[in-house]
Amino acid sequence: MGIHRTLLRRMFDAAVAAAQPSACLPLHLPEAPKGRTIVIGAGKASAEMARVFERHWPGPLEGLVVTRYGYAVPCERIAIVEAAHPVPDAAGLEAARRIRALVTGLTEDDLVVCLVSGGGSALLVQPGEGLTLENKQAINRALLASGATISEMNCVRRHLSAIKGGKLAAACWPARVVTLLMSDVPGDDPVDIASGPTVADATTCADALAILRRYAIDIPPQVLALLESGAGESIKPGDPRLARCETRMIATPQRALEAAAAVAREAGVAVHILGDSIEGEARDVGIVMAGIARQVARWSQPFSPPCILVSGGETTVTVRGKGRGGRNVEFLLALGVALDGHTGIHAIACDTDGVDGAEEIAGALLDPGSLERARALGIKPRDSLADNDGHGFFQALGDSVVCGPTLTNVNDFRAIYVDAAD
Structure with missing residues (x-):
């Protein structure tokens, strides 16, 4: 696993750990x-x-x-x-x-x-x-x-x-x-x-x-x-x-995002929390986030790369296809389609409960070569997105994140790593 993917996965794990009942419940006993x-x-x-x-x-x-x-x-x-x-x-x-x-x-x-x-x-x-x-x-x-x-x-x-x-x-x-x-x-x-x-x-x-x-x-x-x-x-x-x-x-989701951000900063990478309550159609949010990531990569606005853009909340999916869902992989696939292999941009999107939609899969990882690797397998990314088949897409690439039941739930975790290279 590359350094970008390793850091993104560590950030997700930190978000989950911060929301474990053992870490937060004993402080609030009546x-x-x-x-x-x-x-x-x-x-x-x-x-x-x-x-x-x-x-x-x-x-x-x-x-x-x-x-x-x-x-x-x-x-x-x-x-x-x-x-x-x-x-x-x-x-x-x-x-x-x-x-x-x-x-x-x-x-x-x-x-x-x-x-x-x-x-x-x-x-x-x-x-x-x-x-x-x-x-x-x-x-x-x-x-x-x-x-x-x-x-x-x-x-x-x-x-x-x-x-x-x-x-x-x-x-x-x-x-x-x-x-x-x-x-x-x-x-x-x-x-x-x-x-x-x-x-x-x-x-x-x-x-x-x-x-x-x-x-x-x-x-x-x-x-x-x-x-x-x-x-x-x-x-x-x-x-x-x-x-x-x-x-x-x-x-809360905010506390989980802050824990993830601390991991990035310890690794020497600037991190920016864009919001803990982002909603909307998952694919639309993916398109918007792709636009922000491109602006960072090309113009160093509103942040200079290398940096990581972190967000949480709960998107929705209007089901039109017959694929396997869920909202995090739909976001990630839409992000990937919009970026179309943009060099230096990696991402992760997972549900902190370990289950994205109805699948026993938390989410997935995206890298600049994801779409090309999918096409080499005969998979058309836009067709997968139209069929709401994010899980099928990323599982075929071996990029699903499977962690089993996390025993907590503070909603979705998304992080986009924009490297200095373009």
């Missing part, structure tokens, strides 16, 4: 209660969060968290359940039922610790009144393919759920609720992390319905009835049932 301590949670990092929490908790506790298949870790006192992501399944439904049962009938002397990370929206599923799991699955699939932003998708999810949008916290009343959050969303808004099961939500059923119509998503009659009637309304700011709720942000 005070022990007079009564019981119940630990609940959902997300790709929730099992590891649970393991770290119980290792550092001084007193008795019990609980249950739900994580993605393959992300479970052994815990002694907290039950770990695995379920499907990004489309929910029956295991997630049963886990939500058990979590609701755990927090029923608590007193003001009790403490509920909610461990929440990205992925919780799909993993913690309890359909709203009159809805079925099949309704939720169909809406989820349609939203994932529509190009809707994560904020828009989670607005819909909150209003089709009996547990999201503050409803889980309301079920805990009058116990104290402390939510430890690992952000995977642009802007770090708690209501969008796992669709905010323990925080107030100012959006409405009307907002959710407008989003479904905006993206021309087929709305089942039961879903339409729930949203039009307002029966799926979330818990609003000022609700007294949330008066004893507190949220603590323990890991």
Whole structure:
């Protein structure tokens, strides 16, 4: 592996390491209660969060968290359940039922610790009144393919759920609720992390319905009835049932980017963080980033090479082809097509949870020879991009980044190395 690729991969590894629960969770433990301590949670990092929490908790506790298949870790006192992501399944439904049962009938002397990370929206599923799991699955699939932003998708999810949008916290009343959050969303808004099961939500059923119509998503009659009637309304700011709720942000994309930047600076390369909350169509972001990289290489504007341009956030993909996705490799392929073999520009794009889209692949690496090597194999880069087949493209080159479950999730990591040579 060349020096550029080695450094870029080290930066990604540093971003993931900075967001490990073992590195950030122990600093945010709440005070022990007079009564019981119940630990609940959902997300790709929730099992590891649970393991770290119980290792550092001084007193008795019990609980249950739900994580993605393959992300479970052994815990002694907290039950770990695995379920499907990004489309929910029956295991997630049963886990939500058990979590609701755990927090029923608590007193003001009790403490509920909610461990929440990205992925919780799909993993913690309890359909709203009159809805079925099949309704939720169909809406989820349609939203994932529509190009809707994560904020828009989670607005819909909150209003089709009996547990999201503050409803889980309301079920805990009058116990104290402390939510430890690992952000995977642009802007770090708690209501969008796992669709905010323990925080107030100012959006409405009307907002959710407008989003479904905006993206021309087929709305089942039961879903339409729930949203039009307002029966799926979330818990609003000022609700007294949330008066004893507190949220603590323990890991964010920005902190992960800063950790990656430190690795580059230690290697003697200037690094510039362009933003931790970049959104938009993945291929469009790739084209824009290619333009910035070209400007740096040719004109030393706005930065002088050699340097590394780092960014995070969550792009989206409007699925038009039949390829294997996901958003990071789509960004990277679009970047490569736009650069067309530009000398001296290398890049990496990966999801910090280790899964880009539905593939067990975190992302990929790009170098100036990537497109030429693909063409030598009979692969047409533009055709792969049109077919949303970023994973197929980079896997054929042997340039996929496979790291397995990282047990954390602070969203996407992108870094572009612009060398001094042109």
